[in-house]
């Protein structure tokens with residue numbers, strides 16, 4: 001644990017009692033632990049993974065970064081290389097059945113850094129009392145004060161890889177009637193809007209809670225971050241937790257809460273419900289299976305039966321649409337061998353193609369439903385083609401369904417005897433209305449493209465290559481719901497598996513427990529935008545609510 005040992009050079013931390021034990025130094029966990037320690041609580045932040053950003057001591061990097069303080073995590077343009085594997089940043093396969101980061105920063109250390117503020121309607125329409133837009137306003141401001149959102153990423157002030165952006169703007173703004181907006185200036189406007197993406201970068205490098213909140217917390221003597229610590233389960237009697245069992249450096253230790261202490265699970269939308277289940281908190285059937293396997297006590301009087309633990313797991317259903325135009329010049333950032341001029345531009349001035357992740361534009365719309373609700377759709381355009389469409393004149397449009405979708409699954413434990421948490425098979429498109437809406441949206445924007453077929457490309461403007469421009473709604477619906485390299489792929493935006501008002505109460509406390517909280521993507525309902533910003537608001541707000549429960553002096557009876 002190179003980070004903490006230096007300052008708090010006690011090896012006896014495992015024998016101490018903690019006011020708050022936060023599980024997972026990810027996107028939300030870091031923020032919660034910072035705010036609780038700031039309020040004077042003696043706070044332990046336990047992280048399964050290891051070092052990530054250069055500032056944490058991370059050293060995983062390509063040779064061209066040797067001699068700098070940067071790790072691969074710091075360079076925004078190395079984002080897509082995470083999908084090539086060969087990294088210690090990802091979760092081991094026995095932790096979650098999904099593509100997730102297990103390292104300081106969690107997924108904020110590997111994601112694209114897209115940082116879109118959710119519209120007020122996401123809180124007002126989909127979250128309960130106490131979590132409406134007016135309730136999260138201050139939390140949002142605290143977040144923006146600590147982690148700003150940037151609209152220019154390259155420090156020379158220029159925009160790079162813009163040929164796809166220009167064609168998309170011609171299509172969506174000039175022909176399809178979308179408004180050209182600055183997303184930061186009007187975050188609530190997500191209906192028929194187009195613009196440049198916003199990111200959470202700091203001075204041309206990856207931002208996120210590790211660069212901001214964690215640095216504040218590490219300066220406090222009542223805070224400790226421990227890496228390489230895998231939490232196995234919470235020890236509790238009918239929901240009143242007294243300690244946590246952790247595997248660290250090959251041994252298993254129990255770490256105690258102080259009287260009136262709190263446990264906060266921030267292990268992510270798949271792992272947090274998994275940890276609750278492995279602690280005897282969850283659906284009866286799952287707890288019965290775990291007890292038969294000897295993994296939780298047989299004595300069911302110590303269980304907390306809560307069928308909503310894991311329920312509602314969401315991920316955006318997505319489709320890649322490959323677009324080509326004669327004017328487009330594709331660009332692929334290279335992990336090992338960047339174009340020397342682009343490498344030097346980044347190293348000398350944090351400018352150029354390596355100063356951002358490669359998304360050059362984004363757009364949103366809502367599809368109205370007969371019952372008065374609306375279904376959100378988002379498009380994000382990248383700088384290169386995908387799969388067999390990787391020619392020099394193509395880019396990839398990633399279309400997601402977002403808020404208001406009816407499809408969701410749940411966190412299930414694997415049936416192979418190892419009980420690893422993962423998504424059920426019914427996360428995407430189980431509600432037929434979702435595919436209808438997304439197909440109708442794609443159809444509608446295709447009408448604003450010049451007529452073309454994949455065999456006879458438009459000479460001026462974009463041609464869709466994998467879904468022909470002249471497809472019917474029905475043909476598009478079939479394409480997007482048929483698994484392929486371009487459709488029904490997991491975006492890994494896991495959320496909503498332990499929702500506020502259902503699985504946890506408005507104080508983020510797991511219903512049926514006394515002092516066990518969940519604060520991470522699990523508690524947030526499906527948002528109109530990529531989840532990171534909303535998850536960080538939930539962490540600010542969650543910390544505020546937890547601190548209020550302490551002030552009101554609720555006693556935990558053991």
Ligand SMILES: Cc1cc2nc3c(=O)[nH]c(=O)nc-3n(C[C@H](O)[C@H](O)[C@H](O)COP(=O)(O)OP(=O)(O)OC[C@H]3O[C@@H](n4cnc5c(N)ncnc54)[C@H](O)[C@@H]3O)c2cc1C
Nearest residue numbers: 024026027028048102106107111112113114231521530532
């Ligand atoms: C490839 C990829 C790209 C993405 N791009 C974007 C984007 O550009 N913009 C955006 O808004 N969203 C993006 N997302 C989604 C976004 O990053 C996540 O929604 C968000 O970071 C989730 O935050 P969290 O706090 O819930 O969990 P995480 O950030 O995942 O943190 C969970 C932490 O808990 C730790 N942990 C888990 N189990 C244990 C255990 N048993 N003991 C101890 N520690 C444990 C993990 O190691 C991890 O550090 C992306 C996600 C992925 C995977």
